[in-house]
Amino acid sequence: MEKARILLDTPAESPALGFDRTAIALATLIEESEPRFAVGIFGGWGSGKTTLMDAIRRELNRTDTLKVVFNAWRYERELHLIVPLLDTIRGDLLSYAQSRPTGAREKIVNAAVKIGQVVRALVSGLSAEVTVGVAKVSLDAGKSVDALQQGTEPAPPRSLYYSCFEQLRTAFEELREAGVERIVVFVDDLDRCLPQNALAVIESMKLFFDLIGFVFVVGIDQVVLEQAVRERISGTIHAHESPAAVASRRVRLAEREYVKKIFQVPYELPPMAAEQLDELLESIYRAGQIQGDQLEDLRRTVRPYLTHVAVEGQINPREVKRFLNAYTLQMLVRPQLDPSTVLAVQTLVFRDDWALYEILRADTDALPEAIKLYRGNQSSALVDLWPEIGTLPADLARFLRSPEAAPLENTNLRAYLTSVEATVPTERWVGRAYGLVARLRRTTRSVATLLSHQSPGPNHVERIGRDLATLVGELDTTVKEAGDSERLRERLSALNEQIRQLHGGMSPEAASNWTAQVESIIADTQRELRLLRSASFGSQAPV
Numbered sequence: 001m002e003k004a005r006i007l008l009d010t011p012a013e014s015p016a017l018g019f020d021r022t023a024i025a026l027a028t029l030i031e032e033s034e035p036r037f038a039v040g041i042f043g044g045w046g047s048g049k050t051t052l053m054d055a056i057r058r059e060l061n062r063t064d065t066l067k068v069v070f071n072a073w074r075y076e077r078e079l080h081l082i083v084p085l086l087d088t089i090r091g092d093l094l095s096y097a098q099s100r101p102t103g104a105r106e107k108i109v110n111a112a113v114k115i116g117q118v119v120r121a122l123v124s125g126l127s128a129e130v131t132v133g134v135a136k137v138s139l140d141a142g143k144s145v146d147a148l149q150q151g152t153e154p155a156p157p158r159s160l161y162y163s164c165f166e167q168l169r170t171a172f173e174e175l176r177e178a179g180v181e182r183i184v185v186f187v188d189d190l191d192r193c194l195p196q197n198a199l200a201v202i203e204s205m206k207l208f209f210d211l212i213g214f215v216f217v218v219g220i221d222q223v224v225l226e227q228a229v230r231e232r233i234s235g236t237i238h239a240h241e242s243p244a245a246v247a248s249r250r251v252r253l254a255e256r257e258y259v260k261k262i263f264q265v266p267y268e269l270p271p272m273a274a275e276q277l278d279e280l281l282e283s284i285y286r287a288g289q290i291q292g293d294q295l296e297d298l299r300r301t302v303r304p305y306l307t308h309v310a311v312e313g314q315i316n317p318r319e320v321k322r323f324l325n326a327y328t329l330q331m332l333v334r335p336q337l338d339p340s341t342v343l344a345v346q347t348l349v350f351r352d353d354w355a356l357y358e359i360l361r362a363d364t365d366a367l368p369e370a371i372k373l374y375r376g377n378q379s380s381a382l383v384d385l386w387p388e389i390g391t392l393p394a395d396l397a398r399f400l401r402s403p404e405a406a407p408l409e410n411t412n413l414r415a416y417l418t419s420v421e422a423t424v425p426t427e428r429w430v431g432r433a434y435g436l437v438a439r440l441r442r443t444t445r446s447v448a449t450l451l452s453h454q455s456p457g458p459n460h461v462e463r464i465g466r467d468l469a470t471l472v473g474e475l476d477t478t479v480k481e482a483g484d485s486e487r488l489r490e491r492l493s494a495l496n497e498q499i500r501q502l503h504g505g506m507s508p509e510a511a512s513n514w515t516a517q518v519e520s521i522i523a524d525t526q527r528e529l530r531l532l533r534s535a536s537f538g539s540q541a542p543v
Helices: 019-032 049-059 082-099 101-123 141-147 160-177 195-208 222-234 244-261 272-287 292-309 317-333 339-350 356-362 367-375 381-384 395-403 401-411 415-425 426-452 458-482 486-500 508-536
Strands: 036-042 064-072 130-131 135-136 182-188 216-218 265-268
Touching: 019 049, 019 182, 019 195, 019 216, 019 265, 036 049, 036 141, 036 244, 049 182, 049 216, 064 082, 064 292, 082 182, 082 195, 101 160, 101 265, 160 195, 182 195, 195 216, 195 222, 195 317, 216 222, 222 244, 244 381, 272 292, 272 317, 292 317, 292 339, 317 339, 317 415, 339 356, 339 415, 356 367, 356 381, 356 426, 356 508, 367 381, 367 401, 367 426, 395 401, 426 458, 426 508, 458 486, 486 508
Parallel strands: 036 216, 036 265, 064 182, 182 216
Antiparallel strands: 130 135
16 A cells, blocks of 8 residues: 555545434424523544534524534643633624624624623633732732623622623623624534543533523533533532432432533434444545555455444444544555554454453463364364353454454464554553563462372472562553552452462362462452553544
8 A cells, every 4th residue: 555545634525424414403493492591512533423423513504693613632731621612602702793793893893892801801800819020919819700700780789600601691682682682602622621621621611601692512421421411519528428328319319400500402313233334334434535456455455344243233333433544544654564463453452342352462472372262163162272252252253254354364463463463552651560470370370280199399389489479560560550459459469468378288179279369369350450551542623
């Protein structure tokens, strides 16, 4: 492949899979309803929220409607996210005013000026103390309120938020006089923010909910929103309240009710079925202007593997793009590699829920023979190599027996694994951790073999004990890169406790029981590692 194009992670201008019909329906509601509500576009990472929101925006064609796009993640470092939200609206009003007649233009500019005053008042009033150079200066929220009242009769002190609300009400009255009936604010990229910052943006929207003229369209993963609500509530828990009481009285209720209170029009993006994959691919190829040999290669060589990337028969559009881009880059960098082997290994890396990547990472040289035996109808071959894999998921079993898995019988997968990991985001600690788990298991099994001999020397047993303790220590150091995990610390502590019980006087039966106990803890440890990897795997970007 001499020439190739990468697929950009940008929304499709001609969305497939029924997005156009959905966009028309939601745009109709926005244009025909009283403008004082919020639309929630809910979906997981890469499900197409940005694509749908862009399609809705294109369908809003009324001249009395101002469309504003607020990309929340760009302003995540702001102390109060309502400030950049208002400033974005103000800036778009000024741009919109340039296309309006003179009389309307003046009213729109005046409204933008009033919103600018609100921004300045909030910047000063919401900050109790700011740093100027090396000095800290205290600010008075009352003076911020006064700044909104310049040129008016003296008034008693009022709430900063109340004053801002009144100023915004006045500003929008001027906008209606200028022919602006509604401002539709599209809030995107909340999934790229920390949960509490995403919640802060949504909380900032409340200032507008009593103002006729504003409609918000927000794209967010409901799981992220519920997590933010949960964290917010847990931060207000009193010490005397039990976790069970809090969960039953506050947390569960808040997570269920919050979405209902904020979003009057919720829309959950339906999962994309595997049967829709070809339609999605053709849409992606058109948007990316993929042509010639690259298009033929993607259709012929890559397409069969994408069926196996679908988790529970569901397709994630962003995951499909990532898979295609990873393959394209590898073949440009290492054209000598066999494309099918690249794709087979890449499938294992993408399907981290299969746990076969763990075996590939820990026992790279032994896995090809195990797969060859499994494909030859020796169904226990993978369990013999890695007992914790247990019963294979149905979709993994189908993959391993399919023609697409045949290249995994290649005896030199190490070069392919290195190639895939160079293009697919993986945590550095993962490979080391899985390798250490494999060594722990092999060393543990050697105990029963050693103690089955009559009178093994105590030095041999002590050496194995030291080797095991060293491996546990290295694993502990390695996984600290992944973050804190109380359950993982407990598993490693349990391993150390078992190692201390190892001694040369064990009977063969005791040695067998000890081995089984340690292998059970190793299996638990491996499951915790898988959870850590899943938590850190992936990225956040619009699609």
